[in-house]
Amino acid sequence: MAYEPGMDLAGGGRAGRLRGLSGKLPAWLLYFTLPIILLLVWKGADMLGYIKPYTMPSPEKVAATAIELVRNGKLVKHIVASMERVLEGFFIALVSALALGVGIGLSKRVDIFTTLVLQILRPIPPIAWIPMAILWLGIGETSKVFIIFLGAFFPILVNVVDGISGIDAKYFELASVYEIPRKKLILRVILPGATPSIMTGVRVGLGNAWVCVVAAEMIAAVSGVGYMLSDGRSLSRPDIVILGMLVVGFVGKVMDDLVKWVRAKVLVWA
Amino acid sequence: MPDILEINHVCKRFSQNGSIVEALRDINLNVEEGNFVSIIGVSGCGKSTLLRIIGGLETDYEGSVTFDGMPVTAPSRKKGFVFQDHRLLPWLTIEDNIRFSLPEEQEDRESIIRESIRMVGLEGFESAYPKQISGGMSQRVSIARALSNDPKILLLDEPFGSLDAITKINLQDELLNIWKRESITMILVTHDIDEAIYLGNSVVVMTPRPGTIKRVENIDLGEPKKRTGPIFSRYREIIYREFFTEANSPFIYNL
């Protein structure tokens, strides 16, 4: 569980046992303690000469590179390029997984018709599609959006179907008493009833989409954070690679926080 | 008044992992329009099954059920159903739960919603979610939702079963007032003898395994109805005797 403001880290259970160790630290400070320790270890190893600058740069070298790339706008450009691909692929996945998921959730026949193909396609990692995606779609945007789509589609689909099958049958009975037409049933009972599960799918799907964009860009792209990583490697600039990795991690965290915030808003009723 | 509901020779069996449960055997009951019928029996005697058959929620049975001159084949808005678990949609506000139950093309939809919320005294809670209100309030909304659809009959399955005694009494009185004012036919299933006598102008006593109708007792408590006093006690005695023979009557142990 991530730290969120107002969370009681010194509360009962497992956190309670940590009290002896960290009871004097306020939660927000505890939150930053481990990153600071890791930074100090990194810096210490650098000062003691354990790490070679051509394999692992010092923290301030990475910081300097970060400032340079922010100044000349390249970092923002790469992040925006990756984000655009992710959002595009993710939304196509969301809409199609919702549509197919509702179809499967409502019709046994649609379920049987699609299940074998879906079950075989699902375990194939999106990254394994990259060679075919490049062959079929070239190295342009389409192939990358396709990979992201695959990464987001299956987690969302599985959760939409699970969410619908988890809706208590008593609500369908209620709908029959009030003679609710099919379209209204989908909009007012099925989609909202499946929303807790759909939000889980959205969270996993968006996380996957972000992993996939980086992978796809490392193989075929001239922009994006994944390209930044592979470019850093070919330039023998480990500082750029480390910075790229940190950016991937940080943006991923922020996106996940955003999804959790949206989920809390959407599920006020739960 | 003519009979709005005719139940003839209804039998219902459930088959559950190989074994067959005879839930209802040869049920015959006619309900006159505008009546308030209480059905009482121990848990598992088939009360809910019978009510669900009347409501059209259960269609696989023997015998016939005629409502308003037509065989019952499916649930409908004209047969209001109040479930024990109130069954509000948790993701819709109180107001939206009622709005949900009304057809899109319903005239005066908004004023119907406002009026039904007012009728059950829930003004101010329109935009609350079900989890934010009490069990008694939820059951009020559930009754308001059923009534807003202007049903010809209201079927209530132990609607007050899970409420505390005081809330229960309040809701019973509200239901009685609604029945007098709107003159809707009501069928209420309960396992509470006092509730059955106080609300119904006839009490149907069911016995279990298989579920059969043992007795139909007409009730006249006078006006206004009282929950205490000799008339009430006499009816209570009659119904008690249907459940407890001399040998195992709880009174014996009290002596």
Ligand SMILES: Nc1ncnc2c1ncn2[C@@H]1O[C@H](COP(=O)(O)OP(=O)(O)O)[C@@H](O)[C@H]1O
């Ligand atoms: N869907 C079902 N499947 C199998 N048996 C059922 C089902 N519904 C009810 N029964 C059985 O039918 C009998 C009557 O049940 P019910 O009508 O719910 O009783 P009551 O409402 O009086 O408590 C019980 O023995 C119950 O176990």
Ligand SMILES: [Mg+2]
């Ligand atoms: Mg029951």
